[in-house]
Amino acid sequence: MDISTAISLYIKDTPYKSWDLAQCLRQLTVNYQNLTSKNKPEIIDELRSQLSFLSTHQSICQKGRKKALQLCENVANFFESKEAMTFFEGVDVKVRNQRCMPFDQYMYNEDQLGSQGLENARIGLLKAKSSLYQSEVKIAFVDDELSAISSGVEAKPTVLTREQDRPSDVSEGMEKDQGDDEKEEDEEEEEETPAPREKTSDCYKCLFQQSERKIPAWWRIADLTSRSELDIPDEYFYALQVELTSRRNPKLSQSAETLLVTLEKLPQQELVDVARSFYKDGSESLLKRLSMLRVSKKASAEEQLKACILGVELATSSEQIEVLPDLKTLKSDDREVIWIFKVLAKMLENVEYGITHDHCSERDVDVLYDSVFFEILRDVVNVHFGEICSRASRDRKQHTIDKLSDGSRVDWLFCHRAYGEGSKWGREFGLMENASIKPDNQGKIAGDTIKGEVNLRDMLKALEHSFPEEGVSDVIDQARKKILLPGIFFSAWNLRIVVAALLDHSWVGVIDSGSFTIPTKVEDLHMAVRCCRVLLEVKVRYSRNFGFRLRTRNQTWRKSELRKKKEKVDFGTRGAWQISSEAKEARELGYRRRKQYIARLFFSFLRINVAMRL
Structure with a gap:
């Protein structure tokens, strides 16, 4: 195992409180001459992704954040050192002489090799460091124990504006915003820095003047995902991110959780045998087989890192047996159990047929993968496929300036007929957009992502308009705050799930919920287990947040609640x-x-x- 893989596995599997980051850094510093052009971007990408996650996690302690800051600073200094610069300049000359591109899979072109690639890495690390520093300040606004970090900055309450989606007339909307700004300037002349609400309004006005429709903020979408590039107050959106993150933690059923934990502990060959035997033996035979299986205990990520640093092989012992969950309580006819085995078998079958290495169209992915993925969602929502026109998007466009009659078309639409009387598809509750198989087609990926987020926003708006006014029912007001609509985006064999929620009457927040990569090799079949977990979380979110049950929808509301609402609520x-x-x-x-x-x-x-x- 090379050093980059060992560090990546160590950071991924080890709790952040137990990170020995100094050991990783020393190994990089000592062996920087041995870093190849392939190792460098792998390590940088892994550190950037982990540091980005660390900066946005709301429950990380002060010690963990300081560790991350120190690591980021040390790595940045290491790649800026004279020795590293000389080494990568030598790599640059060597690569140009050989006329090869070792950075092609990381989208580096010929002008970004060697020293230029090092400069890009340095800029990326400095951005990660800046993000971590901002997280230190932002957490101080909500944590009294860390008030010393904010350096005397006082947190101000943020109030969201309640403006319309889009002004019917551009000039009238701009004059209204300018008039509001003049009043706010007169009232707050003594303040040096504007409030977050004013910055949000100024940002929206600037985007509206430039007609930057490809930016989520133009559509009043607070993009709080890992790919976001917000130019709006950090403390404002950090509070929203903490609020949205607290809503997105579903818990799987006991049968699904038990089976997934068991499959995660299986060695590679045993997992392949289980997937290959599903169509022949069935779920009942596989459960009996797994219940009698004895698995050797795997080496931890820390042990693998130490073995890689010392250059020795891991000592494996057959006496150390992994403790597997008890599978006797699982039923072989459980839909989730059967679906998990089916996903494993289908992914292995596609890999063995070489589908992941062929030139596939978007519809190939829909038929070979998505149709299997979304089978488990049919218990809670109605699934439609094939460039479905979103009625929520069409209704919104009919009231805009251009008055387009047609709405946005999506690849997969999740809806519920029982909750949308009079609508063709029923009430819309989510979507899936297939962006592109090619990783270099960034334009289409970005465009489809924006289109999907706007569609989620329209669905939330349509759902908001169907609710009674606030204050009529406390139960409804509490349920309104917990609504999360999932959006699934596919690009380059990777599926990313985001959830959208209403922040107020005009703004919608979008945050990451999960992601997984479709395995392209037999050795990567463990990724299919991650796939099953993420999609089951989407199902649980539907079931718990909305009380969806297609077969028992009449039992969604208790009789006592129905009686109260029938007597007190005047719709x-x-x-x-x-x-x-x-x-x-x-x-x-x-x-x-x-x-x-x-x-x-x-x-x-x-x-x-x-x-x-x-």
Whole structure:
């Protein structure tokens, strides 16, 4: 195992509180002459991704953040050192003489080799360091124990503006914003820095003037994902990110969690055998096989890193047995259990057929992968495929300046017919957009991502308009704050799941929920287990946040809650909301059952009288 793989595995599998980052740094410093042009971007990309995650995680302690800051600073100094610069300049000359491109898979061109690639790495590390420093300041706004980090900066309460989605007339909208800004300037002349609300308004006005429709903020979308490039106050969006992150932690069912933990502990060859035997033996035989399996304990990431640094092989012992979960309680006919085995078998089959190495179209991916992935979602939502026109997007476009009659088309649409009476597809609750197979097609990937986020925003707006006014019901007001709509984006064999939530009446927040890479080799089949976990989290989020049950939708609301809402809530013109229809269904069901009960009593009484007379 090379040093870059060992460090990557160590950072990924070891809790951040136990990171021995100084050991990793010393190994890089000592062996920098042995770093090849392939190792360097791998290490840099891994450190940048881990540091970016570290900077946005709201529960990381002060010690962990300081470790990350120190590591980032040391690595940046190392790559800026004279020795490293001389080494990579030599690599630059060597590569140009050989006329090869070792950076092609990381999208480096011929002008970005050697020293130029080092400069890009240095800039990226400095950005990560800046992000980490900002996280130190931002956490001080919400954590009293870390107030010393903020260097005397006081947190100010942030209030979101309640503006319309888009002004019907550009000039009127701009004049209104300018008038509001003049009033705010008169009231706050003594303040040196504007409030976050003013910065948000200024940012939106600037984007509106430039017509930057490819920027999420133009659509009033607070993109809080790892790919975001926000030019809006950090403390403002950090509070929103903490709020959204606290909503996105679903818990899987016990059967699915038990099986996934077992599959994660299996060695590679055993997992391949399980996937290959599914179509032949079935789920019942596989569960019996896994329950009797004895697996040798794997070496931890820290042990693998030490063995790589010392240059020795790992000592494996067959006496150390991995403790597997008890599979006797699992049922072989459980839909989630069968689906997990089916995903493993399908991914292995596609790899063995060489599909991942062929030139595949977007529809090939939809048929060979997405159709299998979304089978588990059919229990909770209706799934439509094939450039479906979003009705929520079409309704929004009909009220805009250009008044386009057609809405945005998406590859996969998740909806629920029972909650959208009168609509063709029902109420829309999520989507999947297939961007591109090619990793270098960044333009299409960015465009489809923006289109998907805007569609999620339109769905949330349509759902918001179907609710009664705030204050009518405390239950509804609390449920409104917990709504998360998932959006799935595919690009270059990687699926990224984001969730969108309403922040107020005008802004929508988008945050990462999970991601996984489709395995392209048999050795990477463990990635399929990660795939199953992420998609099951999407299903759980649907089930718990909305109470979706296709087969038991009449039991979504308890009778006591229906009775209270029927007596106290006056929907008026908003009678199309789902509670009114559910109340009617429950009332009609109660009438039918009452009539059946009375009829049953009557005939029983009649039979008794006839028997007595005879």
